[in-house]
Amino acid sequence: MRIDIVSVFPEYFNVLDLSLLGKAQDKGLVEFGIHNLRDWTHDVHHSVDDTPVGGGAGMVMKPEVWAQCLDDLLGIEPLESIEQADAATGRDSSAVLVFPNPSAPTFTQKDATELSHAKHLIFGCGRYEGYDGRLPAYYAAQGYDVREYSIGDYVLNGGEVAVSVMVEATTRLIDGFMGNHASIEEESYTGSEGLLEHRQYTKPATWRGMSVPEVLLSGHHANIDRFRRDEELRRTSALRPDIIEALDCSRLDKKDRKLLTELGWIVNGDHPRSKIGR
Ligand code: 6GU
Numbered sequence: 001m002r003i004d005i006v007s008v009f010p011e012y013f014n015v016l017d018l019s020l021l022g023k024a025q026d027k028g029l030v031e032f033g034i035h036n037l038r039d040w041t042h043d044v045h046h047s048v049d050d051t052p053v054g055g056g057a058g059m060v061m062k063p064e065v066w067a068q069c070l071d072d073l074l075g076i077e078p079l080e081s082i083e084q085a086d087a088a089t090g091r092d093s094s095a096v097l098v099f100p101n102p103s104a105p106t107f108t109q110k111d112a113t114e115l116s117h118a119k120h121l122i123f124g125c126g127r128y129e130g131y132d133g134r135l136p137a138y139y140a141a142q143g144y145d146v147r148e149y150s151i152g153d154y155v156l157n158g159g160e161v162a163v164s165v166m167v168e169a170t171t172r173l174i175d176g177f178m179g180n181h182a183s184i185e186e187e188s189y190t191g192s193e194g195l196l197e198h199r200q201y202t203k204p205a206t207w208r209g210m211s212v213p214e215v216l217l218s219g220h221h222a223n224i225d226r227f228r229r230d231e232e233l234r235r236t237s238a239l240r241p242d243i244i245e246a247l248d249c250s251r252l253d254k255k256d257r258k259l260l261t262e263l264g265w266i267v268n269g270d271h272p273r274s275k276i277g278r
């Protein structure tokens with residue numbers, strides 16, 4: 001996979017050379033191009049932003065600088081108008097353009113999985129009050145897969161940290177990235193229909209007077225699986241009732257149903273519903 005990242009703070013992405021991502025680059029699984037947006041400016045001040053049309057605080061990133069940069073990374077000639085962009089639909093491209101945006105839908109494991117199948121990802125990091133709103137529409141009109149994502153309900157100074165998060169979540173799903181594929185499947189949000197994962201313990205069995213749950217020492221695999229499953233249902237019910245509501249009741253066994261009922265869920269019909277209503 002080829003990943004291009006554009007930012008006015010390209011040094012942010014030095015972290016990509018560390019740890020597992022560094023190894024993935026050495027193995028040739030992923031190749032990064034990190035670019036400074038200011039390299040596509042032509043004025044003496046290398047300016048990338050301007051005041052918002054219609055007034056308001058902050059600065060907005062200029063569309064023409066971004067478009068010159070993105071056209072270069074996509075290897076395409078600039079188009080003169082949105083009409084030409086529309087006519088260019090179906091351009092031969094496997095590139096996916098991703099723009100971090102705090103006002104966009106939240107990036108999820110499902111999105112990471114989709115992006116992990118792309119051949120070429122281009123991330124554009126906005127700063128200030130974000131980028132000109134015509135930019136995503138312009139590339140979508142040309143037939144590119146354009147996505148905008150937030151990483152959660154809080155405000156960051158710019159898209160760099162958000163892009164780091166999305167790159168890490170995506171690249172670790174590339175085939176061959178992780179030695180142990182089972183550990184990916186068992187994790188929260190991916191295995192067990194999206195339930196939060198049970199807690200893990202290692203040796204010693206007793207540490208500072210605290211013992212690990214006894215059943216885990218029993219060697220009885222069916223009991224251990226049941227104990228872990230119950231803990232996942234309990235944790236998820238307490239912390240993420242929205243995930244319980246999305247479960248498919250037909251995939252719950254008798255013991256799942258019994259526990260969920262004890263936890264205050266009505267488990268008939270397509271999906272569990274809370275007895276008290278939410
Ligand atoms: Cl994608 N950008 C910024 N600036 N803040 C955020 C975000 C993105 N996601 C959550 N907060």
